[in-house]
Amino acid sequence: MSNEPTIVMKFGGTSVADAERIKRAARRIVAQKEQGKRVVAVLSARGHTTDELIQAAEEVSPNPDPREMDMLLSTGERISCALCAMAINDLGHRAISLTGSQAGIVTDTSHTKARIIDVRAERIISALDEGMIVLVAGFQGVSTSRDVTTLGRGGSDTTAVAVAAAVGAEVCEIYTDVSGVYTADPRIVPDARKLPQVSFEEMLEMAASGAKVLQLRSVEYARTHGVRIHCRSSFEDGPGTVVIGEDQTMEHPLITAVTHSTEEARITLVGVPDRPGAAARIFTALADANVNVDTIVQNDPRSEGVSAEVTFTLATEDLRIAHTALEPIVAELGITKVDADPEVGKVSIIGAGMRSHPGVAAKVFQVLGEQDVNIEIIHTSPIKITCLIRADAVPVAVRALHDAFNLADSDVKPEAPFGQEAR
Numbered sequence: 001m002s003n004e005p006t007i008v009m010k011f012g013g014t015s016v017a018d019a020e021r022i023k024r025a026a027r028r029i030v031a032q033k034e035q036g037k038r039v040v041a042v043l044s045a046r047g048h049t050t051d052e053l054i055q056a057a058e059e060v061s062p063n064p065d066p067r068e069m070d071m072l073l074s075t076g077e078r079i080s081c082a083l084c085a086m087a088i089n090d091l092g093h094r095a096i097s098l099t100g101s102q103a104g105i106v107t108d109t110s111h112t113k114a115r116i117i118d119v120r121a122e123r124i125i126s127a128l129d130e131g132m133i134v135l136v137a138g139f140q141g142v143s144t145s146r147d148v149t150t151l152g153r154g155g156s157d158t159t160a161v162a163v164a165a166a167v168g169a170e171v172c173e174i175y176t177d178v179s180g181v182y183t184a185d186p187r188i189v190p191d192a193r194k195l196p197q198v199s200f201e202e203m204l205e206m207a208a209s210g211a212k213v214l215q216l217r218s219v220e221y222a223r224t225h226g227v228r229i230h231c232r233s234s235f236e237d238g239p240g241t242v243v244i245g246e247d248q249t250m251e252h253p254l255i256t257a258v259t260h261s262t263e264e265a266r267i268t269l270v271g272v273p274d275r276p277g278a279a280a281r282i283f284t285a286l287a288d289a290n291v292n293v294d295t296i297v298q299n300d301p302r303s304e305g306v307s308a309e310v311t312f313t314l315a316t317e318d319l320r321i322a323h324t325a326l327e328p329i330v331a332e333l334g335i336t337k338v339d340a341d342p343e344v345g346k347v348s349i350i351g352a353g354m355r356s357h358p359g360v361a362a363k364v365f366q367v368l369g370e371q372d373v374n375i376e377i378i379h380t381s382p383i384k385i386t387c388l389i390r391a392d393a394v395p396v397a398v399r400a401l402h403d404a405f406n407l408a409d410s411d412v413k414p415e416a417p418f419g420q421e422a423r
């Protein structure tokens with residue numbers, strides 16, 4: 001093993017969307033190599049390739065087989081890696097592209113949502129030892145039963161972090177189409193501010209509530225394995241956002257960010273028998289079908305034996321699987337109605353400082369009320385308040401909350417130049 005430091009550089013779909021961008025990524029990768037680094041690059045599928053592959057599957061089958069889906073979806077990232085390896089070779093360096101399987105990414109057998117259980121990085125390390133730049137196809141692995149798997153939407157982030165942990169990289173750089181993690185999605189809030197740092201705790205809540213700039217599992221993996229994540233722009237230089245441990249944070253601002261999602265659905269089960277074990281039956285069936293459930297609310301029927309209503313939210317993409325999984329349970333428990341609503345949106349405010357500040361929730365409800373936004377369900381954690389609202393009300397709600405909590409202003413105000421009044 002050499003003493004040179006290793007880095008992992010991950011490029012997202014927009015960053016490799018066309019030939020020019022692949023060449024630009026290749027130049028950035030080579031620049032790091034020429035500075036004496038051992039470089040592993042993890043690439044996503046180009047542009048909208050993954051969406052197009054999903055659409056192609058749906059055009060031939062209303063309910064595509066998950067194993068075959070993974071065979072199909074994994075091709076997108078392979079294309080990016082092979083092309084980038086060619087571009088790097090033309091810059092006078094040796095590069096090798098590897099599929100997830102060749103790179104030793106071993107997963108469980110949950111097709112389309114697999115979890116990484118091991119990274120056997122020998123092949124990556126020996127290629128690095130030979131002086132090569134290694135390109136790993138993101139978003140995929142090989143299951144314990146030797147089938148190709150994919151890691152869920154946005155999964156290349158997790159590939160990058162897992163590879164960084166396995167090769168002992170000094171940093172995992174996530175290159176994307178924004179300059180880092182912002183106080184809100186900069187596409188919805190033009191004056192959103194880039195955060196120089198964000199704690200793991202807050203980043204986990206942000207990723208879980210829709211800030212897709214980092215996939216939730218990549219943040220979990222980084223926290224567990226002590227990987228340093230630096231999220232930055234692939235189109236300009238300059239620092240982005242570093243995700244750091246809670247112990248390294250100086251002081252917590254009250255509110256750090258507003259996040260949102262419009263890819264949520266709600267299911268309400270009417271007439272659930274009020275008896276022990278009923279909820280367990282429902283949610284075990286969903287868990288067995290690999291459906292991630294978010295907010296769960298059950299009303300209290302007040303008098304014993306009267307049926308209850310159970311409401312929960314889930315990703316819109318899981319709605320069909322959830323319906324199928326619930327069918328036998330609906331019959332077994334005598335549930336009278338399954339009401340599904342695919343047009344749900346979610347807006348959340350996140351901040352480690354809210355733990356010690358009362359009144360944040362009241363202010364959120366007031367701001368949304370003033371905008372005429374109706375709150376359907378409220379869900380909180382110690383550092384997050386989430387409101388379920390109509391999907392089409394999300395942009396208005398996000399902007400109003402970002403404004404009301406002054407997130408565009410940095411907490412640390414620069415000193416006013418001599419002779420000028422501070423604001």
Ligand code: ADP
Nearest residue numbers: 012013014176177181182184185187211212213
């Ligand atoms: P990539 O293809 O590089 O993986 P993604 O589309 O997965 O990129 O994630 C980047 C996108 O995340 C940005 O274009 C931005 O619109 C969105 N996003 C949502 N919330 C945030 C946030 N708080 N900070 C930065 N980006 C955000």
Ligand code: ASP
Nearest residue numbers: 044050139153154155156
């Ligand atoms: N290409 C995959 C997706 O679009 C994985 C990724 O980009 O991270 O979800």
Ligand code: MG
Nearest residue numbers: 012154212213
């Ligand atoms: Mg992504």
